Amino acid sequence: EPEVTQTPSHQVTQMGQEVILRCVPISNHxxxxxxxxxxxxxxxxxxSFYNNEISEKSEIFDDQFSVERPDGSNFTLKIRSTKLEDSAMYFCASRRDRGEFYEQYFGPGTRLTVT
Amino acid sequence: EDQVTQSPEALRLQEGESSSLNCSYTVSGLRGLFWYRQDPGKGPEFLFTLYSAGEEKEKERLKATLTKKESFLHITAPKPEDSATYLCAVQAPGNTGKLIFGQGTTLQVKP
Structure with a gap:
């Protein structure tokens, strides 16, 4: 059964460092x-990201955050200068299409610890 | 403001003791209500989608129902392996599919 994968499972970084979290969504999503x-x-x-551009972002997603789909399979989240309050589990999810009848499937998450 | 509230926050059951979890929502135009299961340190695992009042979905010991203001997740004769946090989410208005989550109900089933 297809699934969303994420790497790494755990990332420890120092405050002010850049981190990149990686995700491989389900292939036909x-x-x-x-x-x-x-x-x-x-x-x-x-x-949220569709057709190679951001379709919606929350207030949390400020200039320190960026997303990219560098090739046909990977989807990344970059935090440019990490803060202590960025410590959290980060989940990637994918959905087949934009209609109402498609659920989102989540990856196992990356635990980010900022020290 | 679109909002999802789940109750209770925590629930302890004996194996075989049936119960229900509640999810109340306020959203301007429901475009789908979703139930997920989350085990500690893991990602949410999809369980059900409900779209219209009166709809019901079942999977093994779980049954989800939907009204215009709330959804229930009924657990019949639970087993210890049903222990997890159950998350409710609604799809926000618009086409992006953004989900708004409740805080979850942590269920513990004792043998």
């Missing part, structure tokens, strides 16, 4: 997402 979950809190939407 067209919509891609990043969410994050701070420990003990709700899953929060960060950004």
């Amino acid at each position: 067209l919509y891609f997402y990043w969410y994050r979950q701070i420990l003990g809190q709700k899953v929060e939407f960060l950004v």
